[in-house]
Amino acid sequence: MQALIDDIAATMASAEERGKVADYIPELGHVDPKQFAISLATVDGKVYSAGCATTPFSIQSISKVFTLTIALGQVGDSLWSKVGREPSGDPFNSIVQLEHESGKPRNPFINAGAIAVVDAIMMGHEPKETLGEILSFVRYIADDDSIYFDHAVAASEMAHRDRNASLAHFMKAFGHLRHDVDKVLGTYFHQCAIAMSCEQLAHAGLFLASDGINKPSDIRVVASQRARRINSLMMMCGHYDASGEFAFRVGLPAKSGVGGGILAIAPGHGAIAVWSPGLDAYGNSLLGTQALEMFVQKTGWSVFGH
Ligand SMILES: NC(=O)CC[C@H](N)C(=O)O
Incomplete structure (x- = not known):
């Protein structure tokens, strides 16, 4: 798994088209668009990261x-x-x-x-x-x-x-x-x-990947039905008017923010946080989406199958 995460980070590091940093919030406009981070926290307690995964960024939405x-x-x-x-x-x-x-x-x-x-x-x-x-x-x-x-x-x-x-x-x-x-x-x-890093964000999202139970503490945060419903809202609405496109390409419940972060949930497997500040026309991270697409293609973790 670490090899895959490293591979994704390396591919994103060499990407030429990186999107546009949100500047309608002037303070966000100063962020360096070259940054990329990915972190996967699994339900069995492992963490795999690459890029600047401990750098805090504005989680926004x-x-x-x-x-x-x-x-x-x-x-x-x-x-x-x-x-x-x-x-x-x-x-x-x-x-x-x-x-x-x-x-x-x-x-x-x-x-x-x-x-x-x-x-x-x-x-x-x-x-x-x-x-x-x-x-x-x-x-x-x-x-x-x-x-x-x-x-x-x-x-x-x-x-x-x-x-x-x-x-x-x-x-x-x-x-x-x-x-x-x-x-x-x-x-x-x-x-x-x-402000949170990808590692912190992936950890925070784990309860949604494990039927409402926080990991590794094993303390229940929400009932399993509630976790399922939050995931369904993330799938249907998490990327605004690009939610259909995101489901088509990635197929995971996920929420984006104009800071360039995306938190994606792979139920039963883990939570994946990605960050790259450059956005597409819909206000979602351009490379973050590409990274998640590459991730599901290799792991087969999309909720819609391989
Ligand atoms: N999509 C976003 O992340 C938007 C959140 C931002 N704070 C706003 O209100 O505009």
Whole structure:
């Protein structure tokens, strides 16, 4: 397995077309596009990494998997009255469906949906308390207390929040947000600004690869049915309007972020985190997707078969 991971990293190191780093969040625009990392954590406790797998990067929308897990733990199925579970077929920051669908976001992974999810978690608390809870959860599932918020990235997003603020105000006008818009956005931007390495991320995702049980601690994080459902949402919605293409090419539940990371789950096998900051036209990591495609072709771990 280590030979395969090394081979993937070597192939990606020599790639010429590397995509475009997100610069609509200015702080992310400074990241060196040459970097590549991959880490596989297996359900039987092994870790295989290559590239800069211990370098922290901005996990951005990958954090939406963790806040969804927390929200379902707090409010259970009542979450689905605030957010849907259908693929949107629209870009991650689109506002068009919100008007047609009375301010209810299609799914928890587009920006509007994730903003609604974090509003649900806040439960009348101040952002600082909610952020403490989110960070504790992520540190717990990754078994690593060094994971942190990159405050410069969060501040950069807050300063350029017009688009996300539009989504939030629109939902609030329909009665779908309970808290003050700027407090919800401040919480959302910090959640997106969590910095993690591929090794930490792969470890954090393991519970979704093993029916809801964290590894290697063997402590149950969620019921197996919930893990299965989160995986299905990742498969259908994790790459926005490129989710179909990602399923076609890779065939694993996965969540991308505009920081260039992707967390993919191979149920029964392990969790794979990849990072390369250059994005494709849909805001998903160009080389990260290629690396995962190469990985499933060699391992046969796609949920759709070899
Ligand atoms: N696709 C993403 O990673 C988007 C997350 C980013 N924080 C935003 O709100 O625009």
